[in-house]
Amino acid sequence: MSSDNPIDGGSTDMLTDTxxxxxxxxxxDRFNSRLREALGSSPFILTKFDKFMNWxxxxxxxxxxFGIACCSIEMIHTYAIKHDLDRFHAGVPRASPRQADVIxxxxxxxxxxxxxxxxxxxxxxxxxxxxxxxxxxxxGGPFQEGYNVIKGAEEVIPVDIHVPGCPPRPExxxxxxxxxxxxxxxxxxxxxxxxxxxxxxxxxxxxxxxxDKLADQIxxxxxxxxxxxxxxx
Amino acid sequence: MSVEETEETPEIEAGVTVEDEVLDTLGxxxxxxxxxxxxxxxxxxxxxxxxxxxxxxxxxxxYDHLSCVxxxxxxxxxxxxxxxxxYDDPTQEVSVVVPASKDEPISQSAEPVFRTADWHEREAYDxxxxxxxxxxxxxxxxxxxxxxGHPLGQxxxxxxxxxxxxxxxxxxxxxxHVDDEADTMFLNIGPHHPATHGxxxxxxxxxxxxxxxxxxxxxxxxxxxxxMCQNGTYRHQIMPYPDRWDYxxxxxxxxxxxxxAAEDLADIEVPEYAQVIRTMSAELCRIAAHMLALxxxxxxxxxxxxxxxxxxxxxxxVIQNILxxxxxxxxMFNYFRLxxxxxxxxxxxxxxxxxxxxxxxxxxxxxxxxxxxxxGNEIFQLRCVDTGILEPEVAKSYGATGPVARASGIDxxxxxxxxxxxxxxxxxxxVTEDGCDNFSRVIVRMQEVEESAxxxxxxxxxxxxxxxxxxxxxSNVPRTLKPDADAETYRAVEAAKGELGIYIRSxxxxxxxxxxxxxxxxxxxxxxxxxxxxxxxxxxxxxxxSLDIVLGEVDR
Ligand code: SF4
Numbered sequence: 001m002s003s004d005n006p007i008d009g010g011s012t013d014m015l016t017d018t019x020x021x022x023x024x025x026x027x028x029d030r031f032n033s034r035l036r037e038a039l040g041s042s043p044f045i046l047t048k049f050d051k052f053m054n055w056x057x058x059x060x061x062x063x064x065x066f067g068i069a070c071c072s073i074e075m076i077h078t079y080a081i082k083h084d085l086d087r088f089h090a091g092v093p094r095a096s097p098r099q100a101d102v103i104x105x106x107x108x109x110x111x112x113x114x115x116x117x118x119x120x121x122x123x124x125x126x127x128x129x130x131x132x133x134x135x136x137x138x139x140g141g142p143f144q145e146g147y148n149v150i151k152g153a154e155e156v157i158p159v160d161i162h163v164p165g166c167p168p169r170p171e172x173x174x175x176x177x178x179x180x181x182x183x184x185x186x187x188x189x190x191x192x193x194x195x196x197x198x199x200x201x202x203x204x205x206x207x208x209x210x211x212d213k214l215a216d217q218i219x220x221x222x223x224x225x226x227x228x229x230x231x232x233x
Numbered sequence: 234m235s236v237e238e239t240e241e242t243p244e245i246e247a248g249v250t251v252e253d254e255v256l257d258t259l260g261x262x263x264x265x266x267x268x269x270x271x272x273x274x275x276x277x278x279x280x281x282x283x284x285x286x287x288x289x290x291x292x293x294x295x296y297d298h299l300s301c302v303x304x305x306x307x308x309x310x311x312x313x314x315x316x317x318x319x320y321d322d323p324t325q326e327v328s329v330v331v332p333a334s335k336d337e338p339i340s341q342s343a344e345p346v347f348r349t350a351d352w353h354e355r356e357a358y359d360x361x362x363x364x365x366x367x368x369x370x371x372x373x374x375x376x377x378x379x380x381x382g383h384p385l386g387q388x389x390x391x392x393x394x395x396x397x398x399x400x401x402x403x404x405x406x407x408x409x410h411v412d413d414e415a416d417t418m419f420l421n422i423g424p425h426h427p428a429t430h431g432x433x434x435x436x437x438x439x440x441x442x443x444x445x446x447x448x449x450x451x452x453x454x455x456x457x458x459x460x461m462c463q464n465g466t467y468r469h470q471i472m473p474y475p476d477r478w479d480y481x482x483x484x485x486x487x488x489x490x491x492x493x494a495a496e497d498l499a500d501i502e503v504p505e506y507a508q509v510i511r512t513m514s515a516e517l518c519r520i521a522a523h524m525l526a527l528x529x530x531x532x533x534x535x536x537x538x539x540x541x542x543x544x545x546x547x548x549x550x551v552i553q554n555i556l557x558x559x560x561x562x563x564x565m566f567n568y569f570r571l572x573x574x575x576x577x578x579x580x581x582x583x584x585x586x587x588x589x590x591x592x593x594x595x596x597x598x599x600x601x602x603x604x605x606x607x608x609g610n611e612i613f614q615l616r617c618v619d620t621g622i623l624e625p626e627v628a629k630s631y632g633a634t635g636p637v638a639r640a641s642g643i644d645x646x647x648x649x650x651x652x653x654x655x656x657x658x659x660x661x662x663x664v665t666e667d668g669c670d671n672f673s674r675v676i677v678r679m680q681e682v683e684e685s686a687x688x689x690x691x692x693x694x695x696x697x698x699x700x701x702x703x704x705x706x707x708s709n710v711p712r713t714l715k716p717d718a719d720a721e722t723y724r725a726v727e728a729a730k731g732e733l734g735i736y737i738r739s740x741x742x743x744x745x746x747x748x749x750x751x752x753x754x755x756x757x758x759x760x761x762x763x764x765x766x767x768x769x770x771x772x773x774x775x776x777x778x779s780l781d782i783v784l785g786e787v788d789r
Contacts, residue, residue, distance in 0.1 A: 065427050066425060067431055068454065069431070069480065070565070072431070073480060073481055073482070073525070073564065074563070074564060077549070077550070077553075080542070080543055081543045081544075081547045081550070082546075082547065082550050095426075095427050097425075107454070108456050110453065110454060110455055110456060111376070111377060111380075111397050112376070112377045112397060112452050112453050113424065113432055113453040113454070115398070116399065116424050116425060116453070117425075118399075119399060120425050142461070142474070143456045143457060143458075143461060145460075145461070145464065146456055146460060146461060147384045147389070147391045147457055147460060148376065148455050148456065148457050149456055149457060166565060167563075167564055169563065199399060202396075202398070205396070208394075210393070210395070210396055211396070214379055214396055217378075217379060218379065218396070218398055218400075219400070222400045223398065223399040224379075224396050224397060224399065225396070225397050225398075225399070226394060226395070227394060227395045227396070228394045229392050229393070229394060230392040230393075230394070
């Protein structure tokens with residue numbers, strides 16, 4: 001029922017009037033879309049269900065509201081006025097990972113944060129996609145040599161799209177997101193990588209000097225991440 | 234004007250030098266004195282006399298601002314340097330140097346005298362490895378609890394493996410309330426939470442809806458900035474990093490902090506023309522930074538992406554465009570060079586001036602709109618007036634600076650009190666408010682935007698008139714800078730969030746021996762507990778927003 005017309009009393013005249021006016025003369029074609037016109041008279045489209053789902057996924061992405069470092073400022077600019085990521089079916093930032101499909105990792109990941117980021121990623125429902133934003137998520141960026149810096153997001157979670165730059169311009173991020181949509185629509189998923197840093201129970205870790213030293217500090221059941229800096233790229 | 238002149242004057246005029254006075258006050262606690270480029274006196278005291286020395290300096294001589302605590306390791310000793318200033322006159326500076334032995338680096342904590350020493354000393358312990366006796370909370374602060382070794386110490390092996398846990402946190406107050414009617418609840422805010430402005434983790438204990446205890450847990454963005462700067466050469470490799478400390482487009486203000494310290498250390502003059510450009514671009518950055526503070530604060534208080542937030546970002550886009558024309562980048566400007574700036578204003582100059590003037594012209598109307606939207610809004614006032622009170626004495630003890638201090642009535646602005654750049658030639662005012670609450674902090678920022686606009690306008694006027702044959706943008710600086718070995722300096726500028734200071738000690742090579750960043754957010758964030766304990770939880774969020782922290786600068 002149309003709600004923008006004031007309704008007075010019990011008469012439905014006005015309602016019918018407007019409906020008639022809207023329907024116009026002749027055949028009722030309110031439900032006809034341009035797409036349907038293009039497809040001809042059949043109201044059906046034949047497609048593979050997978051393909052359809054991929055198209056849907058790519059066209060309606062819920063992003064996780066996730067800020068880390070400098071890149072997140074440019075990410076906010078991408079969401080905000082002027083660049084407006086919403087125009088590309090990807091603009092609903094969700095505060096909870098449980099409602100998000102895509103996580104943009106915007107910044108430097110350090111040792112203390114990596115386990116938390118992994119946890120946030122794990123909480124997202126499948127299928128999920130990752131956009132790495134900025135040089136920091138590729139290699140550690142300007143902080144690559146830091147004693148505390150993870151050399152890229154891919155050490156911890158799989159990444160679908162890398163957007164280089166320090167920080168990438170909003171246009172670049174938009175391009176990255178568009179590329180991701182393209183991949184999703186084509187049914188491609190991120191390559192499976194061997195992640196060097198996993199969360200595991202402390203008790204399961206191989207015993208060595210560090211583990212021995214920490215043995216009375218950390219509970220066997222506690223989840224922990226072990227960084228072998230020497231093997232990092 | 235040259236930086237050196239301002240330092241010498243108090244000594245010459247006084248007849249009795251500040252150093253004599255300090256020595257007089259402190260008596261035999263002082264072991265020796267040292268050379269420090271900009272402190273009027275630099276005294277060495279024994280590690281068990283830190284508290285006596287600092288309280289004497291504070292109570293008898295008025296050094297009430299513990300600006301920076303720097304820890305470092307030498308071949309033969311450890312050293313903590315307490316750099317003290319006066320809130321009334323920040324050019325009065327004294328350094329207290331506390332050596333500690335190599336085998337047993339123990340030093341008395343200054344926390345009972347200055348509350349701000351709490352976090353500073355924790356950081357010193359964490360990164361360098363000095364133990365502070367009497368410290369109320371001797372934990373690591375930036376690195377995870379399970380970290381092995383102290384990365385800025387001398388024999389740290391960066392390649393050794395580390396283990397970091399993902400454990401649940403304990404309620405620190407659970408046992409306090411066992412036989413009480415009241416029950417407490419532990420609440421994690423962050424590290425991934427929209428209201429923490431980045432990756433801050435606030436461990437909060439609630440008693441009903443009131444906050445019983447807050448403990449900000451930082452270090453989720455500790456990117457080893459100090460190590461990076463110590464590995465870079467003075468001339469070119471350090472300048473890109475300051476942009477990434479306070480990254481909300483306040484880059485140029487940060488670059489200035491490094492430029493000022495290094496120029497002081499290596500005795501470099503900056504041409505006047507470059508000073509005007511510096512001043513103008515720095516104030517543009519300040520507006521951008523305050524706009525973000527405003528937008529995100531509205532986000533915290535009103536929730537979700539509201540009009541204010543979008544407007545603030547609209548205005549930031551305009552500034553970023555101007556800065557992009559000037560520097561070539563939207564955020565990470567890397568525009569300053571030691572001895573000047575990278576390049577002149579973009580050609581055609583008229584276009585640039587016009588663009589800047591347009592922005593300034595529209596600004597008052599826009600600010601009016603912000604006032605309508607937020608400060609004039611009753612709901613906003615209810616949330617912010619008289620919440621998050623920070624008394625001036627408390628603020629001083631925590632070393633708060635910038636808009637946070639000025640909203641508590643502390644009239645402290647380094648642009649005026651310890652002038653650099655072109656500020657002392659221009660006509661502008663320092664904004665203070667006496668409200669001490671969340672509302673005042675917002676108002677101070679909004680008024681500072683107006684003041685910055687005034688400064689920019691005057692700079693644009695100056696630049697427009699500037700004779701063409703006198704546009705030197707850089708003085709002659711040698712390709713490789715090697716300041717004298719053991720020269721040390723601490724220099725600060727007024728960044729968007731407050732006093733951003735850099736301590737540099739040269740070791741005679743082209744890279745700094747020790748590079749320490751005194752971040753205003755780090756000190757300001759410490760006041761969160763004072764502001765929010767006993768208040769409602771939504772006020773905690775508002776207070777956190779009104780502090781306007783940037784985690785890149787807190788954690789460095
Ligand atoms: S890539 Fe550059 S801008 Fe982005 S988080 Fe890293 S340092 Fe900051």
